[in-house]
Structures are given as C-alpha cells and as structure tokens.
Amino acid sequence: MQQIFxxxxxxxxxxxxxxxxxxxxxSSAASVLSSFESITSWIPAILGFPVFLMGVAGLIWPAxxxxxxxxxxxxxxxxxxxxxxxxxxxxxxxxxFSNPIAGFSKLMMLxxxxxxxxxCVRSFIWARSLHPLxxxx
Numbered sequence: 001m002q003q004i005f006x007x008x009x010x011x012x013x014x015x016x017x018x019x020x021x022x023x024x025x026x027s028s029a030a031s032v033l034s035s036f037e038s039i040t041s042w043i044p045a046i047l048g049f050p051v052f053l054m055g056v057a058g059l060i061w062p063a064x065x066x067x068x069x070x071x072x073x074x075x076x077x078x079x080x081x082x083x084x085x086x087x088x089x090x091x092x093x094x095x096x097f098s099n100p101i102a103g104f105s106k107l108m109m110l111x112x113x114x115x116x117x118x119x120c121v122r123s124f125i126w127a128r129s130l131h132p133l134x135x136x137x
Contacts, residue, residue, distance in 0.1 A: 004062075005123040012123040013065065016072045017055025019116050023048025023079070026108060034101045041101070044109060047079045051116075066127070073120040076113050083110025 005012045027045035034041050054072035058065045086106035089096045097103040 005126045007119055007122065012069055012119065013055050013058035013062070015055075015116070015119055016058060016069060017052055019076075019112065020048045020050070020052025020055055020072075022112070024052065026105070030101050030105050038102075041105065043082060044079070044105060047075050047082075047109075051075045069120055069123060073117060076116045076120065079109045079113035080117060083107070083113055086110050 007015065010018075023044040027042050027048065030044070031041040051072045054068040054075075058068040061068075083106055086096060086103065086109075088094075089098070096107075
C-alpha cells in the first residue's frame with residue numbers, strides 16, 4: 001500500500017503547491033488585463049500565496065503534512081466562499097459577466113477551490129483509512 005495520497009499520480013503536496021501557484025499566476029494575469037484598476041483582482045493571489053507555502057512546507061516537512069494541508073484547505077474554503085459571489089448577480093437580476101475579468105475570476109475561484117477542497121477531503125479520507133479509529137470492545 002502506498003504511503004502518500006496521490007491523484008493522477010501527483011501527491012497532495014504537489015497539488016497544493018500547484019494550486020497556490022495557479023492562483024497567483026491567474027491573479028497576476030487578471031490584474032495586468034484589467035490595467036491594475038482594482039485591488040480585488042489580487043484576491044486570488046492573496047489566498048494562493050499561503051496555499052503555495054503550505055505545499056512547499058508539506059514537501060520540506062512531510063511529517064507535519066496533516067497540519068499543512070488543513071491550513072491550505074482553510075484558504076481553499078475562503079476561496080470557495082468568495083467564489084460564490086459569482087452567483088449573486090443571478091439572484092439580483094444582474095449580468096454575471098458585466099465585468100468579464102471579475103466574472104471569470106469569481107467563476108475560477110468557485111470551481112478551482114471546490115475541486116481543491118474535494119481533493120483535500122479525499123486525501124483526509126485516504127489517510128484515515130490507513131489509521132482507522134480504535135474502538136473499545
């Protein structure tokens with residue numbers, strides 16, 4: 001049995017590092033495309049930087065992997081919550097893509113954070129299956 005969770009042959013630490021880097025690159029591109037008009041275009045990078053650091057920490061100190069991935073997951077949860085803002089114009093009668101860069105960034109945060117959280121939960125379930133809870137008999 002393998003000793004580290006993988007998805008598509010990639011470890012959860014590498015996924016975490018890649019996801020953080022993806023958020024930083026996306027945010028940088030969105031900021032450049034919008035001519036740096038809004039500080040909110042940097043929100044994905046603000047969330048991505050700690051996720052990236054947790055991925056690096058997991059690769060450097062694998063014995064503490066559980067804590068690094070849990071911290072990264074908290075930032076992923078914040079990204080998911082922020083991504084739900086994509087849906088708000090649907091309920092207020094507005095246009096989701098009235099500002100296309102902001103609309104796509106919110107959609108990206110919603111979908112990518114959701115996928116990252118699913119990946120994290122799968123890794124936690126996998127880790128728990130290695131060390132099942134001891135029950136009293």
